[in-house]
Amino acid sequence: MNWSILEEQMVSYRRHFHQYPEISHEEVKTREFIRRELESLGLKPFSFTGKDIVVDLQGANPGKVAAIRADMDALPVEEETGLPFASKNKGTMHACGHDGHMAILLGLIHFFKKHQHKLNGTIRFIFQHAEETVPGGANEIVANQGLAGVDGIFGYHLWQPLPLGTIGVRQGPVMAGADKFTIRIIGxxxxxxxxxxxxxxxxxxxxxxxxxxxxxxxxxxxxxxxxxxxxxxxxxxxxxxxxxxxxxxxxxxxxxxxxxxxxxxxxxxxxxxxxxxxxSEYELDYTYGDSAVVNDAELYSLVKEKAAKLFGKEKIVEIKPQLGSEDFSYYTNCIPGMYTFIGVGKEDTQYGHHHPKFDIDETMMVPAVQLLSEAVIEFLHKGEESCE
Known part of the structure; x- marks a missing residue:
């Protein structure tokens, strides 16, 4: 694989997404851009909810089904980065890295399309809507049988708190569940x-x-x-x-x-x-939101092993549970899943996720593709139970 050409393509994708962000449940142009790219590769995308976009890539040999998910939505944030490819949609910004996530998933599709003739089983690529809302788009996809027949799922996040070039892994609970409450005091x-x-x-x-x-x-x-x-x-x-x-x-x-x-x-x-x-009187509205994301033990070991092989054991970080939430939990509640953190933090990085000046390091998109492709290929050679 010519990684430099793929990196160039992914950077182009990421910067396009960054310029044209769309908030949760309104990812219309984003979805159509992805659809055109998939169709240009000779693929046949479809949707489970009308808001997501999905494509299955079947290998030359029979086998299991693995899924990889990226989130599409941006945030209602006014961008202040000053980047030449800054958001053109006022009051909306990819301030969490989802632009990079989509670019990585498209890069993975390019990679696997090129190696389709060597592939065992099937890979389902899920471009998910509305990760930033509660409940998120993952809930809708699962409710519409988006995981039927899938044996395991992989997710990832370009993660500013981790040093550039490191890979964050954890077995068991990794992202917290998130609830919301509203109280009205009546006096x-x-x-x-x-x-x-x-x-x-x-x-x-x-x-x-x-x-x-x-x-x-x-x-x-x-x-x-x-x-x-x-x-x-x-x-x-x-x-x-x-x-x-x-x-x-x-x-x-x-x-x-x-x-x-x-x-x-x-x-x-x-x-x-x-x-x-x-x-006085009161009204309490308590909404039970996303549950915790729990990483499967076998998939954790698989990703950790591949990361150590690709980048060295010194680049592996056993992270603590993160109290941020992720609707990837709807997937891991149903089938084995692994949510991995890709470090993009630098010593001079000042702005974290959801900040108006947040930016990612694009050099970590190729390592993300390398890690996920290795992990998925290995997974497709091992037996797992599927979840209808």
């Missing part, structure tokens, strides 16, 4: 000079925030891994009026459904106690 408004005639929802919301932040330290087992964060508080419209209500929302990150349910229960108890104490 009684009035003039700021007469607080005694009101039920102040802003005060009650403030007390709720303080108590919510004790859930992790005082309600969960000390070894349970979880985070509760309040990201939004809205109350009132002017300085001298106590409003009728206040709204706050936040996120819960965890590695088990049991912990999710425990936090949900504790939130309700805290709010109930405050409502009794202050004669």
């Amino acid at each position: 009684k408004g009035g003039h700021g000079s007469m607080p005694n005639e009101t039920i102040d929802p802003t005060l009650i919301a403030s007390l709720a925030i303080i108590q919510i932040h004790t859930i992790i330290s005082r309600s969960l087992h000390p070894l349970a891994q979880a985070v509760v964060s309040i990201g939004e508080l809205k109350s009132g419209t002017t300085y001298n009026v106590i409003p009728d209500s206040a709204t706050l929302s936040g996120t819960v990150r965890q590695f088990s459904t049991e912990v999710s349910m425990q936090i949900h229960k504790r939130l309700d108890e805290i709010l109930h106690g405050l409502s009794v104490s202050y004669s």
